[in-house]
Amino acid sequence: xxxxxxxxxxxxxxxxxxxxxxxxxxxxxxxxxxxxxxxxxxxxxxxxxxxxxxxxxxxxxxxxxxxxxxxxxxxxxxxxxxxxxxxxxxxxxxxxxxxxxxxxxxxxxxxxxxxxxxxxxxxxxxxxxxx
RNA sequence: UGAGCAAGCUGGACAACCGCGGGCGCAGCGCCGAAAGGCCGCGCGUGAGGAAAGUCCGGGCUCCACAGGGCAAGGGUGCCGGGUAAUUCCCGGUGAAGGCGACUUCAAGGACAGUGCAACAGAAAUAGACCGCCGGUUUUGGCCGGCAAGGAUGGAAAGGUGAGGUAAGAGCUCACCAGCAGCCUGGCGACAGGCUGGCUCUGUAAACCCCACCUGGAGCAACACCGUGGAGGGACGUAUUGUGGCCCGCAAGUCCCGGGGAGGUGGCUGGAGCCGUACAGAAAUGUUCGGCCUGGAUAGAUGGUUGUCCACGACAGAACCCGGCUUACAGGCUUGCUCAGGAA
Numbered sequence: 001x002x003x004x005x006x007x008x009x010x011x012x013x014x015x016x017x018x019x020x021x022x023x024x025x026x027x028x029x030x031x032x033x034x035x036x037x038x039x040x041x042x043x044x045x046x047x048x049x050x051x052x053x054x055x056x057x058x059x060x061x062x063x064x065x066x067x068x069x070x071x072x073x074x075x076x077x078x079x080x081x082x083x084x085x086x087x088x089x090x091x092x093x094x095x096x097x098x099x100x101x102x103x104x105x106x107x108x109x110x111x112x113x114x115x116x117x118x119x120x121x122x123x124x125x126x127x128x129x130x131x
Numbered sequence: 132u133g134a135g136c137a138a139g140c141u142g143g144a145c146a147a148c149c150g151c152g153g154g155c156g157c158a159g160c161g162c163c164g165a166a167a168g169g170c171c172g173c174g175c176g177u178g179a180g181g182a183a184a185g186u187c188c189g190g191g192c193u194c195c196a197c198a199g200g201g202c203a204a205g206g207g208u209g210c211c212g213g214g215u216a217a218u219u220c221c222c223g224g225u226g227a228a229g230g231c232g233a234c235u236u237c238a239a240g241g242a243c244a245g246u247g248c249a250a251c252a253g254a255a256a257u258a259g260a261c262c263g264c265c266g267g268u269u270u271u272g273g274c275c276g277g278c279a280a281g282g283a284u285g286g287a288a289a290g291g292u293g294a295g296g297u298a299a300g301a302g303c304u305c306a307c308c309a310g311c312a313g314c315c316u317g318g319c320g321a322c323a324g325g326c327u328g329g330c331u332c333u334g335u336a337a338a339c340c341c342c343a344c345c346u347g348g349a350g351c352a353a354c355a356c357c358g359u360g361g362a363g364g365g366a367c368g369u370a371u372u373g374u375g376g377c378c379c380g381c382a383a384g385u386c387c388c389g390g391g392g393a394g395g396u397g398g399c400u401g402g403a404g405c406c407g408u409a410c411a412g413a414a415a416u417g418u419u420c421g422g423c424c425u426g427g428a429u430a431g432a433u434g435g436u437u438g439u440c441c442a443c444g445a446c447a448g449a450a451c452c453c454g455g456c457u458u459a460c461a462g463g464c465u466u467g468c469u470c471a472g473g474a475a
Contacts, residue, residue, distance in 0.1 A: 013430075045430065053184095053448050058434090061151095065435045068150065093435060 013043055016079050023107045025099035027091040028063060031081040032107055040076045042067055049086035059084030062096040070100065075109050 020033030029047075044063050046056040063082040074080075082100070104110050 043430065054446095057448065060430090061434050065150075069435085 012041075012079065013045075013081065016043070016081050020079070020081075021107070023103045025103045027085055027087055027096050027099045028103065029083040029085065030100070030103040030107060031083070032109060033079045035077055035079055040071065040074060041079045043079070043081040044084075045081065046084040047086060050084060051086070055086075055090075056084070058090070062091065062093055063100070065093065066097045066100045070097070070104075073111055074104060075111055078109065080109075 016031050016033040020031050022029055022031040024030075035041075042064075044060045044067075046059045050056050050059055063084055067080075067082065087095075101110075
């Protein structure tokens with residue numbers, strides 16, 4: 001597998017924000033911009049609402065980890081930016097992973113149609129503390 | 132045992148799998164490159180804090196400025212001695228205040244340099260007669276004079292307590308205490324103790340202020356180098372090229388100044404360093420010897436999942452580096468001491 005290449009410069013971020021489209025979920029916002037027949041690139045950041053560097057680092061790490069484990073399922077040829085949002089109970093990895101897959105499916109970025117091949121353990125975790 | 136005081140330490144543990152930054156090593160000769168080397172791969176070790184935070188002080192470091200002196204401005208700097216690179220920090224002491232005590236707390240120079248303020252209450256706030264006490268007088272209403280003891284107000288009322296004294300009183304006189312001044316003794320000193328003297332002088336300087344002391348400015352986005360490089364200005368015009376018959380001139384050219392936006396490298400971590408040891412010291416701390424190398428990112432590395440355990444995990448993330456201060460913080464541990472009760 002290729003190593004994840006990251007967006008680095010400010011103009012790269014600005015291009016995705018301005019020219020790209022975005023999809024929001026509860027724990028994150030996905031910005032994406034087609035770059036036609038190149039590899040997938042990722043930028044990770046945290047929203048202004050996330051206070052404190054510890055919380056910001058935590059949000060970005062979860063986003064990076066979720067992306068890392070699902071990079072091979074996403075269509076190549078895009079620049080992606082994942083923005084972590086502030087959530088009142090702190091988000092777990094499973095929340096972030098589920099939101100990431102949901103956002104990618106709504107944006108049409110998944111290679112497979114995602115018909116119930118999502119993680120069964122994730123469903124358990126999210127449905128357990130509801131009552 | 133309970134309550135408490137002080138000092139210090141710690142800040143989930145273990146395992147498996149999958150990842151990240153940087154370091155060292157290795158081989159492949161897979162990719163890029165003229166090469167040096169880089170990318171990819173594998174392995175080994177390593178990788179956030181006690182506050183990394185607030186940016187409040189003190190320094191190192193870098194650039195700019197700089198004859199000397201004075202003024203201004205700023206400074207919560209302000210008892211004494213020591214420590215330190217330095218401090219407003221630390222240690223020890225003095226004084227004051229609080230606590231039964233262990234101990235804690237402290238903007239702790241100056242109020243005869245000047246100015247201001249002291250609300251309300253109260254008769255009166257550096258100033259006094261409301262009630263009261265005493266004497267005189269009286270037309271029985273009061274009037275005149277003396278008095279700061281008592282009442283009352285207040286944060287503060289003219290040193291305090293007692294005795295003498297007196298018409299009643301008062302440092303008016305005396306004793307002790309407090310304060311003030313001088314001298315002597317002890318101490319490096321802040322001060323402490325003693326003696327003598329005169330006889331009592333309000334508080335507030337975290338009010339202005341005065342005195343002493345300190346202070347050049349900006350900060351790693353400093354700064355240095357490489358690369359990129361659009362205008363514009365000045366000088367030369369000797370040699371070369373173009374225009375031209377030739378000269379001047381113009382343009383190219385050479386040199387200097389200047390310089391808008393992308394970037395990259397260094398600075399960048401070995402340091403007032405950490406651990407142990409011995410010595411000096413009451414302690415902060417210093418010195419000797421030995422050992423160790425322990426983050427360096429740049430959209431910014433320490434993570435994710437699972438399992439087991441327990442006291443069920445607080446505050447919180449390096450961005451040039453140190454020393455301090457302040458603030459936030461779930462719990463846990465150690466040592467010394469005090470008080471109370473009990474037992475022996």
